[in-house]
Amino acid sequence: MAQISCNGLSLGYEGTLVIEGLDLQISQGDYLCILGENGAGKSTLMKAMLGLHPRTSGTVTLGDGVRAKDIGYLTQQSDIQRDFPASVAEIVRSGCQSRLGWRPFYNRQELAQVATAMERMGIAHLAKRCYRQLSGGQQQRVLLARALCATQKVLFLDEPVTGLDPEVSREFYQLLSTLHRQEGVTIVMISHDVEGALNGATHVLSIGQPSFYGTKADYLKTLAADKGGETDG
Numbered sequence: 001m002a003q004i005s006c007n008g009l010s011l012g013y014e015g016t017l018v019i020e021g022l023d024l025q026i027s028q029g030d031y032l033c034i035l036g037e038n039g040a041g042k043s044t045l046m047k048a049m050l051g052l053h054p055r056t057s058g059t060v061t062l063g064d065g066v067r068a069k070d071i072g073y074l075t076q077q078s079d080i081q082r083d084f085p086a087s088v089a090e091i092v093r094s095g096c097q098s099r100l101g102w103r104p105f106y107n108r109q110e111l112a113q114v115a116t117a118m119e120r121m122g123i124a125h126l127a128k129r130c131y132r133q134l135s136g137g138q139q140q141r142v143l144l145a146r147a148l149c150a151t152q153k154v155l156f157l158d159e160p161v162t163g164l165d166p167e168v169s170r171e172f173y174q175l176l177s178t179l180h181r182q183e184g185v186t187i188v189m190i191s192h193d194v195e196g197a198l199n200g201a202t203h204v205l206s207i208g209q210p211s212f213y214g215t216k217a218d219y220l221k222t223l224a225a226d227k228g229g230e231t232d233g
């Protein structure tokens with residue numbers, strides 16, 4: 001059973017459609033890379049799958065025990081977020097917030113989860129540091145640890161390596177691959193860094209021209225065939 005299914009999904013803003021009739025199925029252990037030009041509708045699709053953007057038509061169905069609040073979401077960072085005056089531990093802890101309900105404090109299990117997430121992301125030593133004083137790569141690790149506190153199942157990442165240098169990006173992809181391979185976390189990532197992002201991916205969705213949805217192996221075959229066509233012609 002799929003964790004997330006989109007059927008005939010169309011999305012837009014004020015009468016303008018950005019995505020039309022999309023069919024998609026994401027299952028446990030998939031690593032889906034979403035590609036497309038600026039403005040193609042990638043972030044809008046991610047928000048719609050999280051229930052944060054209204055559908056124009058079609059359906060988004062969550063299954064296999066996944067609810068929207070079980071999805072860890074690492075959004076594109078704005079300058080205001082980068083400048084947030086909180087400690088690393090506070091930011092990571094806020095990943096548990098959706099489970100707090102009316103409780104005023106985090107429980108022992110949640111605090112243990114926060115500590116584990118920081119260990120796994122290699123940022124435990126930064127716990128008391130102020131978030132806005134960290135480097136871009138450290139900040140992304142903090143946000144990934146935060147997203148991990150929200151989920152053990154599914155991670156959504158919107159352009160997570162934007163602004164990071166190639167070495168730090170590589171480390172970040174390695175962290176994601178470890179979560180994917182060793183812990184079976186489903187990963188859905190939007191990226192403009194096609195080469196880096198495709199490395200660990202199992203599936204590709206390309207929105208716009210050319211559009212594609214399928215396994216990475218089939219995507220690479222399509223690309224090779226297109227290139228062959230170009231040289232033949």
Ligand SMILES: Nc1ncnc2c1ncn2[C@@H]1O[C@H](COP(=O)(O)OP(=O)(O)OP(=O)(O)O)[C@@H](O)[C@H]1O
Binds near residue numbers: 013036038
């Ligand atoms: N709040 C909004 N109101 C109106 N139009 C919007 C709004 N947000 C996005 N759009 C438009 O919808 C289209 C899709 O935007 P979206 O952010 O989903 O694209 P994207 O593929 O994620 O782009 P990028 O790669 O630049 O992040 C764009 O043309 C954008 O201008």
